[in-house]
Amino acid sequence: MPVTLNSHQFARLIDRTADHIGDATLPVLHGVRLEADAEHLYAVATDRYTLAVARYRHHGLDGKAFARTVPARALPALRRWLTDQPGDAHITLTPVDGKLRFTTEAGEMTLTTDGDQDYIGWRGLLRDILAKTTDRPEVDTDGDQEDLPVLDARLLTRFTTADTHLRIRTGPGRTPALLVGEDFLGAQSPVRSRHEGFGAGTDDTLGGVRALWETGLTDPDSHTAVPMPAPRRSYDAPQTSSGTAEALLRQTMASTRDLLEEIDSPRAVAAHAAAGASAWAAYRYLDALHRADPSLAAQVIAEVADELDDGALGEFAWDAAAKAGFDPQKWYDELDQAATAAGGTAAEAPVGLGTDS
Template sequence: MSVTINAHQLGLLIDKTIGHIGGEYTAPLNGIRLDVDTTFLYAVASDRYTLAVARYRLLHDDQGGQPFARLIPGEYLPSLREWVSSQTGSTYISISAEDHYVEFGGTHTELRIGVDPGLEYPDWRGLLRTITEHTVEGEPFPALSAGFMTRWAATGDNLRVRVTAAQKAVLVFGEDFIGAQMPVRYAGVGPMKDETFDAVRRQWDKTLAAGAEGLDMATDMPDEEDRPRYEVTTDVYETGEALLQQVLRSGIDMHGKSSSAPDEFLAHINAGVHGWMAYRFLDALHTADPRFARAIAAEVADELDSGEISEFAWDAAKEAGHNPQQWHDEYEAYRKTRKAEKTAA
């Protein structure tokens, strides 16, 4: 199982898709999938929210080979991209897939990367097939400059997009933000030089026809694996979601424990109350200054991951003019009293 591609084209496939790979807790998506059929070599990447596919038409000699697909793990992609860059752009690289590794062969060197052939990758052909079969009134199909699209990242927000017409500006809406991006003149995709959506879609019909019908990225992508308990999200929206979940779970857990386990009952109350307080403060901060809220969420995540929050709290209390030693002594006295009461009971 082997195909051939020049170094420049392989580098392009990686560059076009590497920004879309999933994180380490979604193993089937944590990398770039090299997928070969009888006509093309595809590079596929997804983080569950975006899905990117770049393709390269195989040389004539390769077009009778056996199809294969392997996920190149994300941890090896920088090394692979560096190795590809070390090759002359016109140098042809062979890509061979074995059970547990993929080998890249250059003129003077080779690179072998271990892979897991058992990882189940989403049916990307089926997902894109379903999306391309969606219809909208008027079929607006503007061409947008990718270079201009990166400018919207500075909003740091979830943006709504409204496509108005094929050759008219695309509207962008955010939190207290509105913008527009003009389409660019476009001569078509590949040799067809045609601007219509149907004409462009037909170029992918053979590829996407191999996918299942009716798939949906919202339900047919791999779920993220549970983070280790010490891993904290740096995303402000995920932080808010986790706080709300804590409040609701604490409310469920405290029922029936007021008399049977008063300490546990009080712990659930405290967890719920403090979770709600933290959510409300985070929500207010995000409303006042979304960028600062994101920075604080990331900073707090790092502090929690360090495992030193007791030390941080002690220092913060002293800086605020409180007496943490007195708090410590009073709580120790309370614990001794509670222990004595339990022993006497």
């Protein structure tokens, strides 16, 4: 019956779902539901308007599946205890007589929980939403879209901890919107615009919205339509852990392949070897960071993506080297000497990737 998984990954399950906990007037929903099956540990929370389900593949379930709800009042203490655990530590969850015991090599914590009865059938709810959610918009008899779904933006903010990026798909009528992330499924119930302060004159269909905005979105005769300028990008960097991992592994494989094909060019061989080795090292570091602390990994990936997009990598490296106590000027002098000895030209200043000429 015990289940074991990474400590930080368990903390992330709590973080991705806690904002969706129902209020105290509905005790059965006033907490985070933890359910373990043969492959995953699930964390579930709902306030009846939004539903969040996050999962993580555990290291093994010793016995039969179990389900327990950690009450909202106990979550702050559990979250603080998890923060004190090493990121890569293994934590074992064991249900014992109406309680749930959390154990690591450093110690343990036991909380009183609710049992495996009286919780909503979230699996059936999500199966129904998935069945009604279509890849193409529903159309009415006139060939136009049905009423546009209306989502409460205040409820949408509860999904900010779910993932860096979420895919959203809506179904017909009053079907809840489906939100999909990495090992995450969420749902949000729509509201009816006429009853939520949008005004009786608002048309809820896409055709009505087009008619309402058609004049305002037409360029005046006195203006010349100018297309929106595309942002200057020096490097289209991945924005997620999985996307970055894929890019690094592809680069490693490409560089290794090219390394074998460039045997007649020593400089090309060296370039491919350096690129492949750097990509592989970066992947290994990223993989370790993602397993230890996914939130920190996502933060670092976003920061690096912005730096790559800026393109001034030489300047960034110069500043980082100086801050770390190294002598970047000495490195440039050594590069100048090597270039001069090889008949090349000396470098005068840090050069960033994609620097404008």
